[in-house]
Amino acid sequence: xxxxxxxxxxxxxxxxxxxxxxxxxxxxxxxxxxxxxxxxxxxxxxxxxxxxxxxxxxxxxxxxxxxxxxxxxxxxxxxxxxxxxxxxxxxxxxxxxxxxxxxxxxxxxxxxxxxxxxxxxxxxxxxxxxxxxxxxxxxxxxxxxxxxxxxxxxxxxxxxxxxxxxxxxxxxxxxxxxxxxxxxxxxxxxxxxxxxxxxxxxxxxxxxxxxxxxxxxxxxxxxxxxxxxxxxxxxxxxxxxxxxxxxxxxxxxxxxxxxxxxxxxxxxxxxxxxxxxxxxxxxxxxxxxxxxxxxxxxxxxxxxxxxxxxxxx
Ligand SMILES: Cc1ncc(C[n+]2csc(CCOP(=O)(O)OP(=O)(O)O)c2C)c(N)n1
Ligand SMILES: [Mg+2]
Numbered sequence: 626x627x628x629x630x631x632x633x634x635x636x637x638x639x640x641x642x643x644x645x646x647x648x649x650x651x652x653x654x655x656x657x658x659x660x661x662x663x664x665x666x667x668x669x670x671x672x673x674x675x676x677x678x679x680x681x682x683x684x685x686x687x688x689x690x691x692x693x694x695x696x697x698x699x700x701x702x703x704x705x706x707x708x709x710x711x712x713x714x715x716x717x718x719x720x721x722x723x724x725x726x727x728x729x730x731x732x733x734x735x736x737x738x739x740x741x742x743x744x745x746x747x748x749x750x751x752x753x754x755x756x757x758x759x760x761x762x763x764x765x766x767x768x769x770x771x772x773x774x775x776x777x778x779x780x781x782x783x784x785x786x787x788x789x790x791x792x793x794x795x796x797x798x799x800x801x802x803x804x805x806x807x808x809x810x811x812x813x814x815x816x817x818x819x820x821x822x823x824x825x826x827x828x829x830x831x832x833x834x835x836x837x838x839x840x841x842x843x844x845x846x847x848x849x850x851x852x853x854x855x856x857x858x859x860x861x862x863x864x865x866x867x868x869x870x871x872x873x874x875x876x877x878x879x880x881x882x883x884x885x886x887x888x889x890x891x892x893x894x895x896x897x898x899x900x901x902x903x904x905x906x907x908x909x910x911x912x913x914x915x916x917x918x919x920x921x922x923x924x925x926x927x928x929x930x931x932x933x934x935x936x937x938x
Contacts (some may be wrong), residue, residue, distance in 0.1 A: 626832050629895075631669050632886045633903060638689045639883070640911040641698065645688075645705055645719075649862055653919065654706050657689075658719040663857035664791055665689035666882035670831050671759060671789060674839045680745045680758045682732035682738035685720045686791075687854070690761055690858040694729040696722070699914045702818045708918060735796075736766030739788070746779065746786035746847075755843045758786045765796025767809050776816045779847040787835075787842045788813065788849045797860045798868040813849035820849035826880045857881070 650656045665688075668681070672693040675681070682729075683690040691701055695713065704711025704722050711717070712724050720733030728847050732738055742760035749756045766772050767790055774885075779786050790809050794801050813820040821838070823831045831852060838848040853879035859866045866874070887900060 626673070626829070628886055628889060628893075630889060631673070631828075632883065633664070633907065634669045634693065635665055635883045635886070636904060636907045637698070637911070638662075638669070638692050640907050641692065641702060641705075642688055642866060642912050644702070644915050646862070648915065648919075651684070653937060656707070656718055657861045657863070658705070659686040659861050661686050661689040662857065663877065663881060664852075664854040665693075666826065666828050667789065667791055667852050667854060668693035668761065668830065669829050671835045671839075673832065674836050675759065676756070678728060678754070678756045680730065680742070680749075680756065681762045682742040682745070682758065683722075683768070684738065684761055684791075685731075685733040685735070685759070686763070687720070687722065687731045691722050691724075691729055691731070694724075694727050696724055696727050696729060698911070699918065701916055702911075702914055703851065706918060710918070736762050736769035736772040738762075739766065739772045740770075742786060742788075743775045743779050743784060746784035747782065749785055750782070750845060757782075757839055757842045757937065759839075760788050762788065762790050762792065763796065764790060764792040764801050764809060765799070765804070766790075767812065768796075768804050771791040772810075773812075776813055776818060776847075776849070780816045780818050783845050784847055785842050785845050786847050788818070788847070789839055790849070792850045792851050792853050793854075793855055793856050794853075795860070795869070798864075800868075808851075810849060810851040813851075818847050818849045820851065823850060823852040826852075826854050826877070826882050827883075828882050828886075855880075905918040 642660045642662055645658055652774055669688045681690055681694045700712050703711055705719050707715040707718055709715045712722050721731055723730045739760050739762055742758045746758040790808055810820040810822045821834045834850055842848050
């Protein structure tokens with residue numbers, strides 16, 4: 626496992642999200658966004674085992690999924706800013722970034738990409754290639770009827786798809802205790818899908834299981850991984866997390882994968898100066914990109930988006 630590569634990608638995703646947050650605060654971007662800080666290691670680790678031809682379907686919390694699928698950072702940030710130079714001419718925004726070239730697709734409907742992912746997996750099987758589809762979904766999405774139908778269909782048709790449920794314990798402000806009657810990974814097993822649980826942000830276990838499951842998924846056997854994780858920020862931009870217990874938050878902040886990998890690097894051959902240099906380089910890169918986008922401007926009529934802003938703030 627290339628720890629440094631994983632660490633840098635996590636920092637890049639954080640830097641992009643933090644930049645987006647700053648731009649919201651400056652009033653330079655409208656609408657909303659769902660930050661993945663804290664759980665971004667999941668796609669970063671999983672993508673170590675993926676090829677360009679493999680498809681990834683994402684969610685409303687998809688910045689980490691997209692950048693892990695190697696979307697161009699500037700074109701991606703442009704899309705988040707509603708800029709026509711973005712991946713989807715700025716009309717998709719944070720929740721609807723898709724790139725056919727990268728085999729990356731997203732929408733903001735809870736679990737809404739999962740049936741589409743099953744369709745892509747069916748197409749791959751029909752074309753007799755060995756591409757896999759990774760379909761990300763949240764714990765809340767696992768209660769949606771069309772997600773459960775998708776699991777059934779993937780199992781019945783033996784499709785090359787790996788479902789990854791990012792269980793961050795909350796769907797908006799609702800805890801899973803109120804919405805799930807049984808363990809999430811056990812639900813997948815009920816459909817005959819081999820599944821695994823990765824508790825406590827255990828990125829090393831995720832790396833190993835993802836490698837094994839992706840290899841087997843390529844042979845046309847669907848798989849499912851539940852990763853228990855946590856989002857550091859609120860559900861969406863303006864959520865203050867008032868429904869979360871502070872000791873619970875602290876428990877998970879201590880398990881932050883970026884910090885854990887940083888410690889590992891420091892106890893290996895890297896110095897604090899090396900780490901600080903990496904951080905500065907990534908932050909400077911993202912600063913430069915956003916300044917270029919803002920200075921160059923665009924022909925977007927920002928007033929067109931004001932109603933969305935007012936509806937979602
Ligand atoms: C079909 C549908 N219902 C409701 C919503 C509003 N909504 C947006 S995100 C969200 C919660 C999703 O929770 P989860 O699947 O656990 O993902 P997380 O936000 O925790 O990453 C809801 C209910 C939606 N976008 N689509
Ligand atoms: Mg959730």
